Amino acid sequence: MTKKVVERVQQLKGTIKVPGDKSISHRAVMFGAIANGTTTVEGFLPGEDCLSTISCFQKLGVKIEQEEESVTVHGKGWEGLRESSEILDVGNSGTTTRLMLGILATRPFHSIVIGDASIAKRPMARVTAPLKQMGAQIDGRNEGDFTPLAIRGGQTKAINYMSPVASAQVKSAILLAGLQSEGVTTVTEPHKSRDHTERMLKAFGVELEENELSVSVRGGQALQGQHVVVPGDISSAAFFLVAGAIIPNSEIKLMNVGVNTTRTGIIDVLLQMGAELEITNEKIINEERMADLTIRTSKLNGIEIGGEIIPRLIDEIPVIAILATQANGTTIIKDAQELKVKETNRIDTVVNQLKLLGANIEATEDGMIIHGPTLLSGGKVASFGDHRIGMSMAIAGLVANQPVEIDEIEAVDVSYPNFFQHLEELI
Numbered sequence: 568m569t570k571k572v573v574e575r576v577q578q579l580k581g582t583i584k585v586p587g588d589k590s591i592s593h594r595a596v597m598f599g600a601i602a603n604g605t606t607t608v609e610g611f612l613p614g615e616d617c618l619s620t621i622s623c624f625q626k627l628g629v630k631i632e633q634e635e636e637s638v639t640v641h642g643k644g645w646e647g648l649r650e651s652s653e654i655l656d657v658g659n660s661g662t663t664t665r666l667m668l669g670i671l672a673t674r675p676f677h678s679i680v681i682g683d684a685s686i687a688k689r690p691m692a693r694v695t696a697p698l699k700q701m702g703a704q705i706d707g708r709n710e711g712d713f714t715p716l717a718i719r720g721g722q723t724k725a726i727n728y729m730s731p732v733a734s735a736q737v738k739s740a741i742l743l744a745g746l747q748s749e750g751v752t753t754v755t756e757p758h759k760s761r762d763h764t765e766r767m768l769k770a771f772g773v774e775l776e777e778n779e780l781s782v783s784v785r786g787g788q789a790l791q792g793q794h795v796v797v798p799g800d801i802s803s804a805a806f807f808l809v810a811g812a813i814i815p816n817s818e819i820k821l822m823n824v825g826v827n828t829t830r831t832g833i834i835d836v837l838l839q840m841g842a843e844l845e846i847t848n849e850k851i852i853n854e855e856r857m858a859d860l861t862i863r864t865s866k867l868n869g870i871e872i873g874g875e876i877i878p879r880l881i882d883e884i885p886v887i888a889i890l891a892t893q894a895n896g897t898t899i900i901k902d903a904q905e906l907k908v909k910e911t912n913r914i915d916t917v918v919n920q921l922k923l924l925g926a927n928i929e930a931t932e933d934g935m936i937i938h939g940p941t942l943l944s945g946g947k948v949a950s951f952g953d954h955r956i957g958m959s960m961a962i963a964g965l966v967a968n969q970p971v972e973i974d975e976i977e978a979v980d981v982s983y984p985n986f987f988q989h990l991e992e993l994i
């Protein structure tokens with residue numbers, strides 16, 4: 568386990584290009600694997616999670632070449648997937664686990680899916696239960712809720728599924744199974760989750776019907792290989808957006824960041840808190856919007872965050888907590904129970920680690936309450952193997968009055984392998 572010490576800085580200045588979007592990188596590989604013909608991916612995120620997706624689909628018989636940010640997937644359609652003699656190891660990636668289960672639900676062979684200690688605690692029944700309803704055979708601890716999972720797919724039938732949670736992974740797993748099922752599959756969610764699956768399926772030639780909170784797909788549709796350009800990940804950009812806003816004398820420009828509105832809750836929050844944030848050079852490539860974001864040191868006020876915005880910023884809440892410690896007044900984060908089933912219980916880890924640095928923060932049943940501003944103190948914290956906690960603690964270290972030592976910092980490689988290199992470039 569690697570430790571990293573982060574110290575207070577006087578300013579952050581410069582321009583960086585954050586790595587490719589994790590959600591889009593996973594989908595480009597998976598959709599390329601079930602498509603007919605070659606898919607090329609530009610701007611792929613070579614983080615551990617997306618490399619797990621490549622490795623699983625290689626084990627399922629798909630030829631995939633990857634060199635840094637460039638990937639070529641030689642898809643041979645759904646029938647190109649083969650039973651693997653090896654276990655499919657998803658590492659730390661919830662997206663790989665849940666979307667791949669949706670694909671495997673329709674394949675007439677046996678697979679075993681495992682992941683790391685964090686994956687073993689994350690609920691899988693949210694996808695295995697509807698996939699079993701569609702006809703897949705899935706077993707695992709607690710009736711298929713936890714890995715290791717054994718799955719035997721086959722001919723599935725469409726369902727009309729009302730998801731109890733707003734989750735892109737649940738929606739995507741069911742839609743992917745629906746693509747090979749008899750009839751029309753519909754998924755309805757309580758709030759809209761990120762829609763990268765819908766956008767990319769359309770780019771791969773699939774017809775979908777979308778209403779406000781529902782998406783429907785007819786079974787029997789084939790995908791055609793494409794060239795995918797991956798925008799920068801707004802969830803990775805979020806660390807530098809927060810750092811730029813809270814560190815004195817700062818100005819940071821982040822190039823080509825994905826600004827799909829199902830992901831821009833962090834921008835809405837920053838603007839509502841009073842941040843000096845500029846959005847320029849907007850363009851749309853492959854159905855996905857991207858733009859340059861410039862953030863400057865800002866005077867911030869606490870706000871209330873809850874309701875439909877939560878799925879639009881769920882992964883940014885750990886770093887929003889750091890932002891709130893530096894804002895004037897109280898920030899209340901509510902309706903965010905989903906944080907409890909991420910790589911760690913992100914309500915507990917954020918609150919406990921920030922308390923160690925002297926933050927005025929308390930956990931609630933569905934979020935947290937933060938009173939600011941606080942001059943954070945130094946101290947010893949840990950990521951607990953959660954990439955977003957590790958990077959959030961590093962941002963806290965940049966404004967703390969003494970050094971912050973972060974344990975298990977290697978977790979950042981899951982989604983942002985060059986995070987500390989980018990930070991160095993800005994100091």
Ligand code: SPQ
Nearest residue numbers: 590659660661662733734735736737882909910
């Ligand atoms: O892939 P994983 O481990 O679930 O990653 C996380 C993250 O912080 O990077 C969540 F822990 O992002 C999820 C996100 O929270 C990625 C994702 C996707 O690509 O579809 C959707 C969200 O999860 P969910 O459960 O709401 O569908």
